[in-house]
Amino acid sequence: MDFTSNKRPDDMARINTPELADAFIEEAVEAMRAQVGDGKVLLALSGGVDSSVVAALLIKAIGDQLTCIHVNHGLMRKGESEQVIEVFQNQMGANLIYVDATDRYLDLLAGVADPEAKRHIIGEEFIKIFDEEAAKLEGIGFLGQGTIYPDILESEAGVKAHHNVGGLPEEMQFELVEPVKLLFKDEVRVVGRQLGLPANMVDRQPFPGPGLGVRCTGAITRDRLAALREADAIVREEIDAAGVDVWQYFCVVPDYRATGVRDGKRAFEWPCIIRCINTVDVMTATVPRLDWDLLEHMTNRILSEVPGICRVCYELSPKPIATVEWE
Numbered sequence: 001m002d003f004t005s006n007k008r009p010d011d012m013a014r015i016n017t018p019e020l021a022d023a024f025i026e027e028a029v030e031a032m033r034a035q036v037g038d039g040k041v042l043l044a045l046s047g048g049v050d051s052s053v054v055a056a057l058l059i060k061a062i063g064d065q066l067t068c069i070h071v072n073h074g075l076m077r078k079g080e081s082e083q084v085i086e087v088f089q090n091q092m093g094a095n096l097i098y099v100d101a102t103d104r105y106l107d108l109l110a111g112v113a114d115p116e117a118k119r120h121i122i123g124e125e126f127i128k129i130f131d132e133e134a135a136k137l138e139g140i141g142f143l144g145q146g147t148i149y150p151d152i153l154e155s156e157a158g159v160k161a162h163h164n165v166g167g168l169p170e171e172m173q174f175e176l177v178e179p180v181k182l183l184f185k186d187e188v189r190v191v192g193r194q195l196g197l198p199a200n201m202v203d204r205q206p207f208p209g210p211g212l213g214v215r216c217t218g219a220i221t222r223d224r225l226a227a228l229r230e231a232d233a234i235v236r237e238e239i240d241a242a243g244v245d246v247w248q249y250f251c252v253v254p255d256y257r258a259t260g261v262r263d264g265k266r267a268f269e270w271p272c273i274i275r276c277i278n279t280v281d282v283m284t285a286t287v288p289r290l291d292w293d294l295l296e297h298m299t300n301r302i303l304s305e306v307p308g309i310c311r312v313c314y315e316l317s318p319k320p321i322a323t324v325e326w327e
C-alpha cells in the first residue's frame, strides 16, 4: 500500500477481518516509522473514531515521539474527555496534553444565538488553542491527522459538507502523517478494534465537531447545557441497554421554557427532545418506531433525574425535510 498516494488502489481488499486489520497495522506502522524517523508528531485527539485510531497507530509506531492534544471545549458528552485521558494516557501511556477550555468557550459563546456564528466561534477557537499549545512544544515536525478516504473524495468533489472542529489550517508548517487516509469508516473501526480500543470508542455514532453546542439550541447557558448532557447520557444508556437497532440517538434541549408542576408548585422549565434516526448514508433518514415502554422509561428517568426539564418529546421528523441535527 502506498501511504503517500491519495488514490485508493482499485484492487485493495476491504479490511473486514482481524487478519486484514493486522496486516494493515503492520504496514502502516512501518510506513509511519519510515516517514517520521526520529522526528516528533503532534496530534489533535478529539476522542472520535478517526483521531483515536490514528493515535493508537502512532503510539504503536513511535511511542513517545507522539504528543496528543485533547481540547475539552465544554461541549463534550458525559464522560468523553475522561475516557480519552483514561484510554490514551493511563492505559496506552501516551504523552497527552489535556486542555480544559470549557470556560474559554462558554464565555465566548455567551449570548450568541445564531447557529452559524456558534459553529464559527467553536472552530476558530479550536485552532487558536491548538496553535497556543503547539507553540509551547519544541521540535515538532509532523502533524498526525485522521483523514479518511471519504474526506479525500469529498474535498476532491468540492462537497465537504461540515466544517469540523479539528480541521486545522493548511498553512501550519508541519508535514502530515495520515495513516488511515485510504480507508473507509468501517475499515477504520475494524483496525481500531484490533488495536484494542474500547468498543464504545470504535463504534461511536457521528458526533458533530461543535458537540453538544448544536443541540443546546440558541444561546448556550451552562445550566441548560448541563441538563442536556445528563438527559443525553440517560438516552444513550437506555437505548444501548435495550439493544435496539437505531443508527443515531441523542437529545436536544431548546432555548425556551414550558410550564409544568413540580412538587405541587408551578415549574417553568425546558423541554427535552429525543432524536433517533435510521439511515444508510445520512443523506436521508427515517425515524424508528421505538418501543412505547422504552420511551416511557426514558421520559420518566429524564423528568425525575434531570434538573430543569419538565417535558420530554419524541421527534417524528424524517430527513428531508428536517436535518438530523437541529443547528
Ligand code: XMP
Binding pocket: 162, 163, 164, 165, 206, 207, 208, 209, 210, 248, 282, 319, 322, 323, 324, 325, 326
Ligand atoms: P445533518 O444535520 O446535516 O447531519 O442532517 C448529518 C450527519 O452529520 C452529523 N453532523 C456532523 N458531523 N461535524 C461532523 O463530523 C459536524 O459539524 C456535523 N454536523 C452534523 C450529524 O450528527 C449526522 O450524523
